[in-house]
Amino acid sequence: MGEAPSVQKEHILCILPFPEPTEILRNIQKKHPQVEFTYILQPITASRAWNTDAKDIPDETFKKATILCTLASLPSDPKLVPNLKFIHFFSAGIDHVRSTPIYKDTVIPLTTSSGIHGPQISEWVIMQMLSFAHKEKLLLQLQKEHKWGKHSEFGQLKDYVGQRLGVLGYGSIGRQTANVCKALGMDVIAYTASPRTTPESKKDTGYIVPRTGDPDGVIPSAWYSGLDKASLHNFLSQDIDVLLIAVPLTDETRHFLGKEEFEILGKKNAFVVNIARGSIVVQDELIAALKKKEGGLRGAALDVTDPEPLNKDSELWDMENVTVTPHVSGMGTMYLERSFEILERNLTLLEQGKKLINVVDRKRGY
Template structure:
């Protein structure tokens, strides 16, 4: 007798995006027998939101669920689901939902798809701050040809140090680009990375990007306690990239004490992770403090606490803080890459291999 035919998968996709038939047909062609049901949802639906007008039968027939965070309130409808693939990198808003607490269904995320575009946003903010782009754009609007003395000297990034708080896909690609600018890079992770294998990135990597072997950092630091964090922040960091997931341990991870340490080098702060990792009022105070007194030279925030940022928030008007509305990860290749992760994991399921990009319920990411 020949090999048994593997069971066919029924994929239910719940996304606020129109279906890309080319991508879906590619999955069907590579995985014969797979069936796909696609529901386009409103973008405002958040993690744990109740899906609208989706028949219970669709959930009951599903073996693989692809979602930005929408699940049925009755998790028994997911009794046949063997994999949930999140169309986002973060899973922090999923932590209190029934699917997280009451099931053991493996969850994978789309970490890795944002690396190139978010790292470009990070570098954009770093260069804009150093080269006084805000001032120059104001001059252009006024049709004003300013004098060199009014701009002052610009220090390039050669020899400056980038500290990456959270050395995942985004941190690794930013490190790669920063090294090309002549920067030194140091990395900080929750757990020690003392072996070559522990420094490897085993998740999804956009070809030609990142730091798969973890060879770029000149030094690695680790720990979730204050002493370990302060040791890392005290390593003469010129630019700090915040790229850690939001967990109970990283909630308000950076505040007055941490900014005072970073202020010794008048560091520039970039946050593309989650707003609540930073104590906003402490950041504002640190940026407003004069450089001679240990103030930060500025910050760039693509995430805030709360989101959306209220119109009357002081953050909007702080001179050296750039704020954007959580857009750094937007890119026209996002869906292609997120479905590429699904494709890889479909193959891994068929071949009995470990899944990639698995979310740990214990760690929260």
């Protein structure tokens, strides 16, 4: 009898801004004994949160790697990683690496952590919606001043039953937000770049946190698509009460929402929530729409701004109808575990010779 074929050794290089999760790595090695890890802690600093420079990593360390796990750090020269089978990013978006040689000049598969952010970001979105509707800013101020507020200040509160959520970008975050908003009694409509006209096309084929999201795409009462202005305006014209911006940042979506789009949303006095990227909106035109007393936006919750950090003199800081948070909606205690779960799943698929999940389409940019 011939010997069984040996499983190829995998050397996984992790360059991450988190302390080494030894228990998680140990569990992966139990399932995949052929795997060995090199873990390099590269702390986030003000100058390198999304800095792709990895010049401080020895060339030999890169050359040994068959899989690279990173938030942003990449070798400057693809020749340094001749053995890479894929790169796993610990972020959902990869707009910060699109100008790198690895992205532009190679066909190395790139996988993302898309799907892990749905629970915590949807909770942030719901928190902002409810806080705005129930005047949480005023309540906190009254408590700080030891004042018992007047009921007349709160009598006109409107709940979300029957209101419409428009999800601009129906990915994992949009699907879980839709899931929760449906439980509030809201109607949901979805927007995607390409048409989703069949049951199969509406399914979520990426990583899904158990018991979350909309795996089969059955929640929206209607779907819209198209990156041209006419298609976008058609979607925005559907009496949207709350717009969730959840599209990836690409050349097509940069400054996707400006004066014209906010005028359409202003007809319904919509509330805008942005958890995607700040430059998807034209920020000055968003501010103008928020300041309009007639036909403007009723408020906004922004976890992302343009630029980041937001300039100290930006009007957004002091606007009563705006909440600004420092790009923290995706943070949570399960972040690392879920991202490594995607890596482990792809290790299994690699061993089986099957297609990886969460693979970036370079032409689309996500």
